[in-house]
Amino acid sequence: MIKIDALTVQFGGIKPLDTLEAQFSAAICGLIGPNGAGKTTLLNVLSGFVKPLEGSILLNDAALLGLSPQRRVSLGLRRTFQQELVVDELTAMENIQAIADHVSADHASARREVAAALDFVGLSARRSVLGRQLNLFDRRMVEIGKTLIGRPKVILMDEPGAGLNEVETEQLRRLLIQIPSVFDTQLVLIDHDADLIASVCVETLVLDFGKRLAMGPTRAVLDDPVVRRAYLGRE
Amino acid sequence: MTEMSKAAPLPALAPPTAEITPRLRAITIVAVVGAVSVVIAFTCGGYWLSNFTQAYCMALAVLGCALLYGQLGLVSLCQWALVGVGGWVSLRFYHYVHPPFVLTILVGGIGASVIGMIWGLPALRMRGLYLALVTLMLAGAFQSLVTVISFPVGGPGFLGQVGASGNDRITMARPVFASGDTGYFLFVAVVTVLCIFLVEAHRRSKPGRAWALIRKNEQMAAASGVRIVFYKAWAFALSGFLAGVAGALLAGLFGQLDGSAFPTTTSIVIFIGTLLGGYDVWLGAFLGGVLTRFIPALLIDLNVNTNAGFMIFGAALLFALRDPLGLGGQLTLLAERLYSKFQAQRAS
Numbered sequence: 001m002i003k004i005d006a007l008t009v010q011f012g013g014i015k016p017l018d019t020l021e022a023q024f025s026a027a028i029c030g031l032i033g034p035n036g037a038g039k040t041t042l043l044n045v046l047s048g049f050v051k052p053l054e055g056s057i058l059l060n061d062a063a064l065l066g067l068s069p070q071r072r073v074s075l076g077l078r079r080t081f082q083q084e085l086v087v088d089e090l091t092a093m094e095n096i097q098a099i100a101d102h103v104s105a106d107h108a109s110a111r112r113e114v115a116a117a118l119d120f121v122g123l124s125a126r127r128s129v130l131g132r133q134l135n136l137f138d139r140r141m142v143e144i145g146k147t148l149i150g151r152p153k154v155i156l157m158d159e160p161g162a163g164l165n166e167v168e169t170e171q172l173r174r175l176l177i178q179i180p181s182v183f184d185t186q187l188v189l190i191d192h193d194a195d196l197i198a199s200v201c202v203e204t205l206v207l208d209f210g211k212r213l214a215m216g217p218t219r220a221v222l223d224d225p226v227v228r229r230a231y232l233g234r235e
Numbered sequence: 236m237t238e239m240s241k242a243a244p245l246p247a248l249a250p251p252t253a254e255i256t257p258r259l260r261a262i263t264i265v266a267v268v269g270a271v272s273v274v275i276a277f278t279c280g281g282y283w284l285s286n287f288t289q290a291y292c293m294a295l296a297v298l299g300c301a302l303l304y305g306q307l308g309l310v311s312l313c314q315w316a317l318v319g320v321g322g323w324v325s326l327r328f329y330h331y332v333h334p335p336f337v338l339t340i341l342v343g344g345i346g347a348s349v350i351g352m353i354w355g356l357p358a359l360r361m362r363g364l365y366l367a368l369v370t371l372m373l374a375g376a377f378q379s380l381v382t383v384i385s386f387p388v389g390g391p392g393f394l395g396q397v398g399a400s401g402n403d404r405i406t407m408a409r410p411v412f413a414s415g416d417t418g419y420f421l422f423v424a425v426v427t428v429l430c431i432f433l434v435e436a437h438r439r440s441k442p443g444r445a446w447a448l449i450r451k452n453e454q455m456a457a458a459s460g461v462r463i464v465f466y467k468a469w470a471f472a473l474s475g476f477l478a479g480v481a482g483a484l485l486a487g488l489f490g491q492l493d494g495s496a497f498p499t500t501t502s503i504v505i506f507i508g509t510l511l512g513g514y515d516v517w518l519g520a521f522l523g524g525v526l527t528r529f530i531p532a533l534l535i536d537l538n539v540n541t542n543a544g545f546m547i548f549g550a551a552l553l554f555a556l557r558d559p560l561g562l563g564g565q566l567t568l569l570a571e572r573l574y575s576k577f578q579a580q581r582a583s
Contacts, residue, residue: 047454068457073458073460085451094447098444098459099460101457102445196308
């Protein structure tokens with residue numbers, strides 16, 4: 001569970017996040033908002049890449065602010081990025097092994113976890129294929145596979161469905177729904193695809209200009225006229 | 236060392252399909268370097284044997300340079316100065332302790348490794364051209380320093396000098412099992428193979444994967460649990476170690492070293508050799524290193540001004556810009572394709 005309290009980020013005269021209060025407690029949580037709402041900034045603060053002006057963040061009662069990104073990883077925080085970042089020169093398995101090297105307890109558990117992650121994302125048969133030879137969907141699967149290593153507590157995913165077609169998005173949806181139960185973890189998902197958010201996320205936070213516009217059960221939030229006007233552009 | 240945000244994309248060639256196992260790769264390294272070395276050892280003598288021994292030392296320096304550039308996108312322009320550091324430390328250690336030659340090499344490598352790590356510290360904060368200039372200036376500073384203090388020759392004190400007369404200069408002895416020129420060349424070849432193994436072991440294990448993540452994106456690497464500073468420092472240390480070993484081997488070849496042998500420009504030539512040979516494969520470093528020594532030696536042999544070498548390297552760089560794989564990369568790709576075809580035929 002992630003608890004955010006009075007979180008403010010300031011870049012010069014701009015506040016991408018402004019006294020934000022939120023709590024992600026459901027198994028799969030959504031994070032939506034128009035461009036520039038502060039979604040990725042929030043993920044960057046959670047990951048340790050942006051230092052907030054004030055506020056606090058708790059990950060299962062552990063204070064995150066002040067910790068290095070690597071320390072947050074060891075506490076069980078994982079993330080994917082908006083742009084897929086699979087290493088072309090490493091195979092699918094090596095890309096996942098690269099995180100197991102640093103978060104798994106030992107060699108045996110690393111091997112086990114990498115095999116389980118490859119199996120879960122459907123890449124077992126293509127484990128030896130180089131990153132540069134994988135298609136976009138498989139590369140996205142590698143990215144997700146990386147987050148499943150080392151008993152993650154919370155996985156932050158920044159637009160995992162970007163660039164995928166309808167069939168692939170449906171495959172992704174089925175996969176995302178299974179992650180919390182199979183890996184005993186929580187998922188926080190950013191995506192512009194409202195249908196994906198609606199079908200996957202139990203509760204959703206809507207940001208607008210760095211402030212909390214709404215938070216609650218996803219269906220209720222998406223049906224909220226204020227949210228529809230600000231985010232979906234329709235009443 | 237300057238950090239390149241994005242290395243040039245490799246050409247989209249049809250990749251070979253047969254898996255190259257670590258054992259096969261090790262056999263290939265031994266076979267290629269072994270065959271080339273045996274041919275050189277039994278066909279060359281005097282001038283050429285000495286130059287090929289230097290070329291192998293150069294190959295070790297290029298191997299370190301290629302490690303930094305290929306794995307982390309860092310451009311080292313002080314690699315030859317680190318070779319000088321390795322030579323200085325090994326000579327100093329030899330004259331103090333008179334240890335076995337292999338131990339002298341290790342100490343030279345470790346000394347340059349430590350200095351390389353310190354010189355790499357700016358790379359943790361600086362990027363781009365500024366960083367390249369800083370490392371080049373470090374190489375220049377070493378050249379100035381070593382011109383003043385010179386290399387130890389068995390005299391008293393820390394600097395180990397013997398005064399103006401120079402009557403009591405002591406040279407570093409080669410190992411007893413490789414005291415002759417041919418024996419020493421083969422010894423250097425064995426050390427070269429071991430160093431290639433060391434780099435390959437790094438590239439294909441935990442550090443290599445961590446470097447690959449760092450090169451791709453530092454934030455992504457940090458979000459994968461990689462300690463960026465530690466792994467960058469590790470790369471600098473390994474690169475410095477290779478340069479230091481090269482310096483110690485050069486000290487063993489000549490018995491003593493001279494400050495004028497470590498000009499700043501050679502560090503630039505080493506980087507050119509890295510690009511020409513190819514920075515992603517061991518063969519690239521080997522060929523790059525040999526070429527950067529072989530061409531000047533050939534020019535001397537032909538009584539041509541050695542500055543013509545810079546023109547040749549400049550022209551060859553045009554080739555390197557068009558082909559990021561480099562000579563070694565192209566040869567490796569060709570060999571892997573032939574192996575894949577052979578395996579496919581055998582399977583059918």
